[in-house]
Structure formats: structure tokens, C-alpha cells
Amino acid sequence: MAKTRWGIISTALIGTGKVIPGIQRARTAEVVAIASRDQGRARAAADALGIPKAYGSYEALLADPDIDAIYNPLPNHLHVPVTLQAAAAGKHVLCEKPIGLDATDAERLLAVPKGIHVMEAFMVRFHPQWLRAREAARSGELGEVRAIQCFFSYFNTDPANIRNQADIGGGGIMDIGCYPIVTSRFIFEAEPQRVIALIDRDPVLGVDRIASAILDYGDGRRADFTVSTQLTPLQRVDIVGTRKRFEVTIPFNAPQAEAVTVFTDDGSELGDASAVATRIDPVDQYAEQADVFSAVVRGEIDLPYGPADAVQNMKIIDALFRSEKSGRWETP
Incomplete structure (x- = not known):
């Protein structure tokens, strides 16, 4: 070939x-x-x-x-x-x-x-852990999926780093907030009807250094996330349904060509005692x-x-920045 x-x-x-x-x-x-x-x-x-x-x-x-x-x-x-x-x-x-x-x-x-x-x-849309998550949501294994929660952060205050240059598209929402947006769209297979954001900006760099948002997908479904460029590195995603939750432990920068583990949990025991681990064989999501x-x-x-999907993701990001200024729900 x-x-x-x-x-x-x-x-x-x-x-x-x-x-x-x-x-x-x-x-x-x-x-x-x-x-x-x-x-x-x-x-x-x-x-x-x-x-x-x-x-x-x-x-x-x-x-x-x-x-x-x-x-x-x-x-x-x-x-x-x-x-x-x-x-x-x-x-x-x-x-x-x-x-x-x-x-x-x-x-x-x-x-x-x-x-x-x-x-x-x-x-991320090509990594088997996310394909497995979508199948769990589609199949009814999780029950009716109503909430997706995400946290994604790292620490970087270098003014020379492009992620900290507001005039060329820096900031947390643009750099990493786009991930919980696109993955919630991927799991719900729908578009948010309205969004709202709470954003704190670095007083010197001008970029959003911590941002929290709610995406309302209608019918009682929502995704919420917090992203930050100035907090301890952390990432996690929980997809929560009426029967089970699905946890993606390394959702975004999964180690290349290495196995990862995802969990389902019906909540029948306290903590993670009822969580069931599933090993995802080594894969390179970039490959x-x-x-x-x-x-x-x-x-x-x-x-x-294609480009239309990318435009839609940008419309949601734009609405979050409008919400920062208006203090209200905004429609993408």
C-alpha cells in the first residue's frame, strides 16, 4: 500500500x-x-x-x-x-x-x-479509551448520561511561552479548555444550547489563568469543567449516568504507545471499592x-x-468569552 x-x-x-x-x-x-x-x-x-x-x-x-x-x-x-x-x-x-x-x-x-x-x-477522538467511553454512553451501559465533569491544569507563567500571549490566542480556554468542550460533544453527540463561564485573568499576562464553565446540552444534560494554566498539573474526566460512571484517568495526554486503564463504577460501595478496571492495550493516539x-x-x-465541526467548537469558545463579560448564559 x-x-x-x-x-x-x-x-x-x-x-x-x-x-x-x-x-x-x-x-x-x-x-x-x-x-x-x-x-x-x-x-x-x-x-x-x-x-x-x-x-x-x-x-x-x-x-x-x-x-x-x-x-x-x-x-x-x-x-x-x-x-x-x-x-x-x-x-x-x-x-x-x-x-x-x-x-x-x-x-x-x-x-x-x-x-x-x-x-x-x-x-483524543481516535484513542480507544474515548471510543470505549462513547460506546458505554451509547449502549446504555451507564444508563442515561446526564453529567460530564472535567479538570485539566498545568503550571506555566513564562511570558515568552505562546500559551501566555493573549494577542496570538493564548490562555487556558484556548489551549486546554477546548478539550472538555470537544469531548463532551463527542460523548453526548450533541451541541450545547447555552454556556456560562467564570474566568480569572493573570493581571500581567492578560490571559485566562483559571476558567470554569457549564455547557447546557438540554434535557437535563450538562458538562462542566475547570481548566487552569497556573495550578498543579492534574487531569481527569468523569462521565456520569443513572446506572454507572465512566472515569478516564489520563484523558488528554495519554502516554504514547502505552497501556491505559479506564474505570466503570456503579457506586454500590464507598469510594472506588466498586470500580471495575478495564485495560486499554498500548496505542499511540497520534498514530x-x-x-x-x-x-x-x-x-x-x-x-x-471537517472545518464545520472546528467552527462549531470555536463558536462555543467565543460564547464562553462573551459570558465572561456579560456574566450571563450565552448561546453559541
């Missing part, structure tokens, strides 16, 4: 540390080139990762006829413009999350040329994502999530 040939835009750490190794583990993909605005940096990354070609500009990589798909892990304000540039060059694009600075920015991707595929890189997108590029399957 001919493999989909990938080019990587930039030497960003998310790419070199996680996504590129994931693509290289994929069954149907190969990384053939990487680009940086600094030729030396591109060459060093290529040598370290065993990538044949290194380009000193994004334009040179996009002009390479031997590349089928692009991975774009640039800072948030460059996601849409560089993705559009790649699409104009005839390349399919897997773009890092969040897809844009806001929904209006993201909507520009709805005009990509026909036949060019763009997908937001939410790798799974690459295989799916590679199959899309080769025309073997339909695109599971």
Missing part, C-alpha cells in the same frame, strides 16, 4: 515531541519533509527525527510535489492563514487545535478548494489520528470531522 506522504510546518515541540513520532508509527503514513523559517533548525530537526528533507521556508515545503498532507502546529494566530496557504497549494491539512482565534477566523476554512481536506487535530487522516487523503474513507 502506498503511504500518504506528510510534510511538517515548523519545528514546534508538540510536533517534534509527539505528533511526528506518532505519524512515523502510523501504518499508512510517512514523514518526508519538515520546514522552518530557519534552515539550520529545520535540518537539525530532520536529522534528529530521520526525516529526509528539510526546508528553510514554509513556501518551499508547500511547493514540494511529493507531499500529500501537511501537519500545521504553528501558534494559534497562524493556523488559518497557513492552512489556507497549504490548501491553495493542493495539500490536505491536519491543523492543531484550536483551529483559529475565533469562529469568524475559522469560518475562512469553509472556503478551501473542493477536494482538499482540513481536519482539526483533536487526537491513530494520522492513519485516519491518511485514509481520507487516499480517498478510502470520508472525513470524520
Whole structure:
């Protein structure tokens, strides 16, 4: 089987540390080139990762006829413009999350040329632990799922870090709040009807450093989450139904190519005494994502999530920021 040939835009750490190794583990993909605005940096990354070609500009990589798909892990304000540039060059694009600075920015991707595929890189949707969680919700194993609770935090106060630069899309909701939004949509298989947020901003950096939100999915269903860029690192998700709860213990940055454990619990005993563990065999969620997108590029399957889905996620984020200012429920 001919493999989909990938080019990587930039030497960003998310790419070199996680996504590129994931693509290289994929069954149907190969990384053939990487680009940086600094030729030396591109060459060093290529040598370290065993990538044949290194380009000193994004334009040179996009002009390479031997590349089928692009991975774009640039800072948030460059996601849409560089993705559009790649699409104009005839390349399919897997773009890092969040897809844009806001929904209006993201909507520009709805005009990509026909036949060019763009997908937001939410790798969690391809990890077996999340597929198992959705099946538990779908099947009725959990009863009627009415609540999803999430906590996700890390500590980073470096003003030079792009996550702490408000003008280019930094802050907790954009960086990690997008995960509980997309995964609650994934589990409920629905869209929130209204949202409300409580946000605290760093007085120097200007970014949201702690944010809590409620997403009302109607019919008594809700997701609530707290995310922070300035708290002890922690992550957890509980999906709670009328019969059981489903716990994802490492929901977002599951260790690559390692086994993980999820739990179901009917609450019949105190604490976790009634929890039943299920082992998920070793998997690389970035490799799974690459295989799916590679199959899309080769025309073997339909695109599971396109720009319209990404725009919807941005609309919810936009509504949370409106709620911060209004102090009221807002409609995405």
C-alpha cells in the first residue's frame, strides 16, 4: 500500500515531541519533509527525527510535489492563514487545535478548494479509551448520561511561552479548555444550547489563568469543567449516568504507545471499592489520528470531522468569552 506522504510546518515541540513520532508509527503514513523559517533548525530537526528533507521556508515545503498532507502546529494566530496557504497549494491539512482565534477566523476554512481536506487535530477522538467511553454512553451501559465533569491544569507563567500571549490566542480556554468542550460533544453527540463561564485573568499576562464553565446540552444534560494554566498539573474526566460512571484517568495526554486503564463504577460501595478496571492495550493516539487522516487523503474513507465541526467548537469558545463579560448564559 502506498503511504500518504506528510510534510511538517515548523519545528514546534508538540510536533517534534509527539505528533511526528506518532505519524512515523502510523501504518499508512510517512514523514518526508519538515520546514522552518530557519534552515539550520529545520535540518537539525530532520536529522534528529530521520526525516529526509528539510526546508528553510514554509513556501518551499508547500511547493514540494511529493507531499500529500501537511501537519500545521504553528501558534494559534497562524493556523488559518497557513492552512489556507497549504490548501491553495493542493495539500490536505491536519491543523492543531484550536483551529483559529475565533469562529469568524475559522469560518475562512469553509472556503478551501473542493477536494482538499482540513481536519482539526483533536487526537483524543481516535484513542480507544474515548471510543470505549462513547460506546458505554451509547449502549446504555451507564444508563442515561446526564453529567460530564472535567479538570485539566498545568503550571506555566513564562511570558515568552505562546500559551501566555493573549494577542496570538493564548490562555487556558484556548489551549486546554477546548478539550472538555470537544469531548463532551463527542460523548453526548450533541451541541450545547447555552454556556456560562467564570474566568480569572493573570493581571500581567492578560490571559485566562483559571476558567470554569457549564455547557447546557438540554434535557437535563450538562458538562462542566475547570481548566487552569497556573495550578498543579492534574487531569481527569468523569462521565456520569443513572446506572454507572465512566472515569478516564489520563484523558488528554495519554502516554504514547502505552497501556491505559479506564474505570466503570456503579457506586454500590464507598469510594472506588466498586470500580471495575478495564485495560486499554498500548496505542499511540497520534498514530491513530494520522492513519485516519491518511485514509481520507487516499480517498478510502470520508472525513470524520471537517472545518464545520472546528467552527462549531470555536463558536462555543467565543460564547464562553462573551459570558465572561456579560456574566450571563450565552448561546453559541
